[in-house]
Amino acid sequence: MPLFSVPKEVAVGTAMLGVAFATGMLAGKRYPSLVFGTPKSSKSIIGKSGxxxxYILDHSLxxxxxxxxxxxxxADHPWSKMMVSCDQAQLMANLVKLIKAKKVLEIGVFTGYNTLNMALVLPDNGRVIACDINEDYVKIGKPLWKEAGVEHKIDLRIKPAIQTLDELLASGEAETFDFAFIDADKESCNEYYEKCLRLIKKGGIIAIDNVLWSGRVLKPRKDDLTTQSIHHLNEKLLRDxxxxxxxxxxxxxxxxxxxx
Ligand code: SAM
Ligand code: CA
Structure with missing residues (x-):
């Protein structure tokens, strides 16, 4: 038995590629096979199958x-594919630890997997400012924040994230954050980035999720404003x-x- 078995939701990136998982995976399969494309080929942009x-997860997670x-x-939630993948969350936790972060931002909480992930590695007086508009999603994870004993490190703000970021800036918190994870509505990713950049200290890190958007960034359609928005930020970041x-x-x- 592997130390960490890999259920379906690990493959968030793969799921974001529009991949449907084979049925029966919950009944013992460690990782689902793909049902579109060639099952054993690396059809995904990241080759996360097989x-x-x-092995990577068995030897690193x-x-x-x-x-x-x-x-x-x-994993049982109809929108489970929105959850960040566990390997990526682990990288972010490692970065948060490495830079000895105390104040971090989570823009887009969902059920709070990465919020908890970061809270677990922050010092006792550390804070995650967790931004979401949907309290129903957050309610799912909140009891586990408490169970993990880190609830006091999480400052949940249920309102549009832009508003929360503006409030933080208005209250003099510019250049006081160490880390930010941008993972909410993609149409606003540039605004989130600009505001986070003001809130983050020099030497701080901003992680921007879904920058490949299932490969659609390769050929953004004019009428696909979400992909356009992600692609424009990618282009801007290259020269920033x-x-x-x-x-x-x-x-x-x-x-x-x-x-x-
Ligand atoms: N980071 C999460 C994790 O670790 O699993 C996943 C976040 S999920 C991809 C995106 C979240 O952004 C959803 O919970 C959604 O309610 C939230 N969201 C969408 N628009 C938002 C907005 N304008 N302000 C704040 N949150 C928003
Ligand atoms: Ca995401």
């Missing part, structure tokens, strides 16, 4: 038991002298922007 992907509980709980960047083919693509 035994090698399983160190998931807190309550985090795992939340992941499995979220305020940050150093890395675009990683993890999940549905994540860009790390390191503030200079």
């Amino acid at each position: 035994p090698l992907w399983q 160190r998931e807190h038991p309550i985090l795992k509980k939340l992941r499995l709980l979220t 002298a305020r940050v150093n960047i890395s675009m990683l083919p993890m999940g549905d693509g994540v860009t790390l922007a390191f503030k200079l």
